[in-house]
Amino acid sequence: MPLSNIRLDVVTLLCDADFRRLPDTNRWSHLDGRPFTKAEQTLAFSATREEFEIAADQINREFDYRREYEEAVEALPQLLLPYFAQLPDSSTVSDVLPLMSDQDRAEYNRLRDILAPDGYLNAPTDE
Structure with a gap:
């Protein structure tokens, strides 16, 4: 080779x-x-042409990742808010999960994996 x-x-x-x-x-x-x-x-x-092609492929992958991430940022609250509406104000996502349908839980897991591949989801606060 x-x-x-x-x-x-x-x-x-x-x-x-x-x-x-x-x-x-x-x-x-x-x-x-x-x-x-x-x-x-x-x-x-x-x-070289090959180096430009490799760079273009990488740039496209990064663009796709950013688009997918931004879509997940928008989709996660839309998925969770109807469940939070059924619970007291101090509830957490852990309280929501048992209420979710299997389909919504699968979607939650997919979005979580996009937003927090290391298992930690850090959300900014107003403080």
Whole structure:
């Protein structure tokens, strides 16, 4: 099997690239807005078609993950609120779970796995 000619540093750089050239530097920039250095721009311009394809695939996977995550953020409260309405104000998700249908519990587990793959769901507070 031939060794791969893929340069991971190039793919990583491409995954962090905003490909619109900045007018003041005439270079691409990082996603956080920092312009590429001359060395980074040279490295990016040396990318092969295969490296661009790999970076594009990764960017698409990250986009799909963010979309799925945002959809789950919206869907979880919609799923839980009707059950919370049946319980006292101090109730928790643990109190809701026994009330759920098998189908809703399966959906809850799917959303939980998207939002908290490590098992911890941290919600911001108003404090």
